[in-house]
Amino acid sequence: MSSLYHEYLVDDRDFTDYEDFKKNCKLKTKQDFNFAYDIVDRYASDFPGKRALVWINDEGEEKTFTFDDISRESKRAAYWLVSKGIKKGDTVMLVLRRRYEWWILMPALHRIGAIVIPATDQLLQSDIEYRTNAADVKMIISYDNPIIQGEIEKSMPNSKTVQYLVTVGKEKRDGWISFHEEYEKAPAEFPRPVGEAATHNKDPMLLYFTSGTSGYPKMVLQDYDYPIGHIMTAKYWHGVVEDGLHLTIAETGWAKSTWGKLYGQWIAGTALFVYDMNMFKPAKMLEMISKYGLTTFCAPPTVYRYLVRQNLSKYDLSKCTRFSTAGEALNDEVYNKWLEQTGKKIYEGYGQTESTIICGNFLELSEIRPGSMGRPNPLYNVEILDANNKSVPAGEIGELCIHVEDGRPFGLLMGYHKDVALTANAFDGGVYHTGDNVYMDEDGYVWFVGRKDDIIKTAGYRVSPFEVESILQKHPAVMECAVTGVEDPKRGMAVKATIVLSPGYDKKDPKEMEIELSTFAKENTAMYKCPRIFEFLPELPKTISGKIRRVEIRERDKGKDTDKIKQEF
Structure with missing residues (x-):
């Protein structure tokens, strides 16, 4: 066995279930650990011919590195x-x-x-x-x-x-x-x-x-020590295999590349597949998975939304033992369609630039509950807290926080560079504040609700944008959507859906699509959650890392009453 992750496990064995994993999976470091010397050079010394990287591009170039x-x-x-x-x-x-x-x-x-x-x-x-x-x-x-x-x-x-x-x-x-x-x-x-x-x-x-x-x-x-924390990401969430070939779709400018394209994967003994593509093409990506026999694959939910619309029966995905996703919440419609067409599950995970994986569906240690981010990473002492840093009961919405009273766990940020105040605020009360609202069910599964500033308060109700977005994305007309709140004199806020329509539906009359989607929402969720305003755009405003900028939509709508917004759209 040539993988090195065993050397960083306190209890080096296979875990029987999630409870065993949660209780006994602990990591350790070495004095002056340095990824280059202690991982790269160790492999080069002990297994010099071990494959590390397979790189290809759209110009037909291909290189393999040991x-x-x-x-x-x-x-x-x-x-x-x-x-x-x-x-x-x-x-x-x-x-x-x-x-x-x-x-x-x-x-x-x-x-x-x-x-x-x-x-x-x-x-x-x-x-x-x-x-x-x-x-x-x-x-x-x-x-x-x-x-x-x-x-x-x-x-x-x-x-x-x-x-x-x-x-x-x-x-x-x-x-x-x-x-x-x-x-x-x-x-x-x-x-x-x-x-x-x-x-x-x-x-x-x-x-x-x-x-x-x-x-x-x-x-x-x-x-x-940050790379050591990604053993949890690669081995236990991605499920990478010894001498396998793993692909995480991410450009190297984003933290997802060190999550999925470097540290944990090499420590766990798998090679990396890198497709230096000029642009994402769903059919081409499926062809790469099939042609090169990828063993594990990770991509954001948006990519799966495109892949699942392809004729998946044309591609051999049999060697890929595990598909995973992170970056935004995965709605159960995409999960179910992927499972139906491929027979394979998608294992969701959640984390931040500031961390390694915080919650996830770890190996086969517990069942998947579609739509849930999974259960907490054993390295992180996770608790759901209210605005006063008090624990909330199961099923109640609060902020996902990580206890640091006993020290900072592997993979959690040192702090914000040159910003003492921001760092102190993030670690206020002896916990790290993620800024994400979630709830935990009775069995310890964590469900994403939204960023703290994304929650919509309408007519006395609290509405999760993700929950409404998940309903709308069940309709074949909806390629992408962002749900936000708009000031409303009667309700405080009204629920608004900004939508990118799927090909074929984008040529239809907007008023007809509004009626169709409004009816669909009313048939599938509580009335107070249903969008009262619809806007159709060719694309959603996003950050340069691809995350939807709901804040930009809210800012654009600020100060307008709902009747005026309806007239504009």
Whole structure:
């Protein structure tokens, strides 16, 4: 057995059920744990031919890397980075989409002790300026896309700390250092640092800018023990298998990439499949799962909504032992259609940029309840609290919180970089506040209700946007929807549904669709939850990470009475 996750389990055995798992699954670390040395190099030493990464793109290129390859090339990259003046504590931004170099540079920067900032290629000049100044970025490494590199160049006059721009790929650009031209000349040598240059468990390792639904992004800081927490994500939720091939659909600029495309998966001994696609095509994705024999797969619910509309009988999904989802709540309509067509379940999970998986359907340790996020991760002491930090009874809505009185568990953020007040507020009362409203049923399953500021209070009732959205998405006309509250003189708030119609329905008369969907809602849920206002859009407003910006819809509707809104739509 070549996987290393066993070394980080206090009780190394198979668990019989969820209660056994909850009570006895505990993780441990090693002194000065560093993912590059203790995972990548260990595999390279003990199992040098073990497959680590299979990378393909839409241009027909394909590369396979062993752990020996990753170890060697990340040492070479670390040597080169140090030659440019990058040292422990420096911040380096990576804008690499799904380029394979990301899997070389991440461990390279961990070797040095530099703080990595993964970033998306959707950033604009102002976004880049904010990030470089807020985090004192010293180097930006970007793939050779002229649009994002143009935005980076425009930001440079106001990005005073940036000393180097590095380009990755075939296209050269004036004023940029060519990564491949320089790093490939460096020796593949980088001894583990000692003394002041050595890394320690609680040193900062990774910094993510959360996309946020309003205001400036927060800077989430994670330490060197963070990867260990993702054993729970990969082994027990994704269900990755020894020497398997796992795909999580995520661009490397998002925290979901370190959730699903790096740490836990490699610790648990599976290889990563990376499809560097130009755009998402459902049929092409299913073809990749079938052609390459993926063993585990994770994608957000939106992707499953597109996949389930394909003729799934055309694809061989037999080798894929586990499908999982996170990023937003999964409605039971998609779950049931997927199960009906494939015979396979979708295992839901929930977490944040600030954490590893917080709740999930872990292996086969308990039944799945479609629509639920599953049960709490044993590493996190989860409790549902009211506004006064008091526990609420089963079935009652409150905020999902994690106790930290006895210390911060593996995978939970160190804090918000340079923001003492925000950090103190997040950890107020000896618990970490997720900001998400949920309820827990009698059996300990957690059900998502919405962000605290998304809850709609109408005529004395509290309405969960997700609950109404799940009802509407059962109708074939609804591709995507966002439910929000609108000021109403009679009810306080009225329920509004903003909808993207499915192909074929988008040509119908909006008034007819409004009547049809309103009738459907009234037939399937309580009257007080039914939308009284409908708006049809070609797309929903979203953050650059793809999360629906209900706040933008609410802001646009603020101050308008319901009659005026109905006239506008």
